[in-house]
């Protein structure tokens with residue numbers, strides 16, 4: 282088969298002395314870190330929608346990015362050529378995973394039947410390409426936000442027929458994900474929220490969302506899908522207020538409806554910042570609750586208050602993200618999915634390649650730095666010391682549940698001294714972090 286992107290090279294690791302911008306300077310897939318190769322730890326994935334479907338259009342103007350399959354009128358031939366281009370791109374980039382929405386790989390038809398037929402046709406093309414290029418499916422999902430029928434929500438629509446349609450669509454997407462041996466299945470509730478409470482029965486909508494998730498769990502069992510279910514929080518966009526606002530919100534929802542055994546979270550960096558958190562905050566919260574499933578790697582723009590989905594270039598963010606992931610014992614069966622797109626003026630396919638190289642190197646470097654930080658206990662020793670009052674005496678008795686308000690009041694009256702203050706040393710710790718970022722080899 283002739284190449285679809287003849288101008289794109291195979292990207293290789295060349296080390297940090299090279300001047301070749303189309304090579305990896307830090308991402309060395311086979312290099313071992315704590316006994317595992319970088320590719321096994323990072324599990325990079327390309328997002329089908331941003332890299333192969335996005336044409337650069339925005340609310341103010343038309344598409345700017347052209348693709349070799351533009352202009353193919355037959356929708357299935359178009360989808361087939363797009364799939365071939367996608368797998369050639371991913372092979373050249375050297376990633377092992379990809380993610381898709383049902384409607385990214387195969388076009389929606391005029392009816393559910395026709396859409397399902399399109400998916401069934403293209404899933405065969407994709408399966409063959411996966412085998413040929415040795416690329417696996419990190420996760421699949423259903424697009425329950427684009428079609429006008431979902432304007433009032435999918436599982437949280439006021440209309441029960443729309444709920445039914447969404448269920449039928451997820452059933453099929455789950456079956457295709459299973460067929461392609463997807464490691465996870467993601468729910469991102471683009472329209473699952475509200476625009477105004479003046480027209481909203483919040484309690485029914487949330488109960489229905491939980492019913493919908495339970496049905497998915499039951500169906501997975503029915504068809505033998507063993508992948509991990511993930512919920513991807515986002516505070517707003519496209520709705521004013523989405524129900525999966527952030528990690529804390531999702532965890533309380535899952536616990537209320539007894540779904541916490543079946544779901545973990547897929548955390549996107551730009552969604553964390555939209556919710557007013559750092560990416561690390563969301564990762565930490567998920568990690569300490571044993572819920573960290575997978576991550577969508579990108580970054581927002583500090584001056585723009587919306588979801589810009591840029592390729593990650595911030596070494597502080599990637600270092601601290603990898604710090605959480607290593608402390609989590611890794612992220613498998615999840616991975617690091619590039620939910621990132623090039624700017625509207627970056628119009629050539631090679632720009633998409635630069636974007637991924639930028640992100641992969643920034644994460645690979647972050648991984649190495651985080652590993653050193655952990656190995657040297659550079660932060661842990663300080664934290665341990667900072668909380669030492671809970672290791673013995675009064676603190677230990679509090680932890681063991683042996684104190685109450687009466688005994689604590691007595692303790693303060695008899696023994697408390699005001700002069701035991703200590704410094705939080707934030708600046709010193711930032712100095713240490715910088716030292717590791719600057720000096721890690």
Ligand code: XLS
Pocket residue numbers: 382422467468469513515549577588620
């Ligand atoms: C949109 C979301 C979406 C999910 C998958 O903001 O990030 O792309 O990752 O539906």
Ligand code: CA
Pocket residue numbers: 469513549577620
């Ligand atoms: Ca995402």
Ligand code: CA
Pocket residue numbers: 549551552588590620
């Ligand atoms: Ca996003």
